[in-house]
Amino acid sequence: MHSLLVIDPGRTENSAEERSSPTPDSILSSCGYVIGTAASEDQVFPLIGDTDAFILHLPVTEISYWRSILVQHKVAPVLWWCTPRTATLSVSACGDDIMVDGILSPAMQPQEIHWILHFSSRQCFERQQWLKEREQLLSRLEERKWIDMAKGILSKARNISESEAYDLLRKQAMNERKRMVDVATSIVKVYQMLQDQT
Known part of the structure; x- marks a missing residue:
């Protein structure tokens, strides 16, 4: 510094x-x-x-x-x-x-100032790293929520287990070359739209 x-x-x-x-x-x-x-x-x-x-x-x-x-x-x-x-x-x-x-x-004293500046720099950048990790975890939780909702919809609609619904989601994502969460989000939104129309 x-x-x-x-x-x-x-x-x-x-x-x-x-x-x-x-x-x-x-x-x-x-x-x-x-x-x-x-x-x-x-x-x-x-x-x-x-x-x-x-x-x-x-x-x-x-x-x-x-x-x-x-x-x-x-x-x-x-x-x-x-x-x-x-x-x-x-x-x-x-x-x-x-x-x-x-x-x-x-x-x-100058030495105390140097150490305070050193430790404050470390604390600042550790907090930034923690905030990034927190954002990533929240993003993963949000993705998990969409995938779980899609699994439930597929499981109910196709009368299959949730693990089979998960495999179906994963296979569909691979076939479409999309992220699994994007396929899951599409399924949930279409399902919600159909529910709103009935």
Whole structure:
């Protein structure tokens, strides 16, 4: 991980006291990272392509909004930069479903920042893999549902067992050079259409 994008919509609103304290971009660049900064969506989009991780320096209540925007454009870890300014609303937002891959703060040493970024990257990509696997499982379950319905229809219509109906479906799919689920879906839809007409 080399290039980080710090998103800080409140940057121009900071008090003189906050401006005198180290900013996330100055701390992270002193740790050896290449830093981009943005205060609005318009500033974010041109910088997304080269970004390895997003650092959100904003109140907890805005994390979900920004995260949803960012992950639509790129899969990368999203971390929250926790400071007194960004944590002021955290107590009221504790019940919210806030999803971040890690939390950083100005008090962290460079080595701690490196490890948090490393682990957040792993967590982000493991979650992406899990989501893909979940989608595949849901897709298989949906296919299984159509095949089971078609087996039931064939079994009833032809007065055969479900295993014979399954073999018939498989043979038909091979003959038509289609996936079994596509043949099953066609059978179920034709059956439902015929049922609706009677």
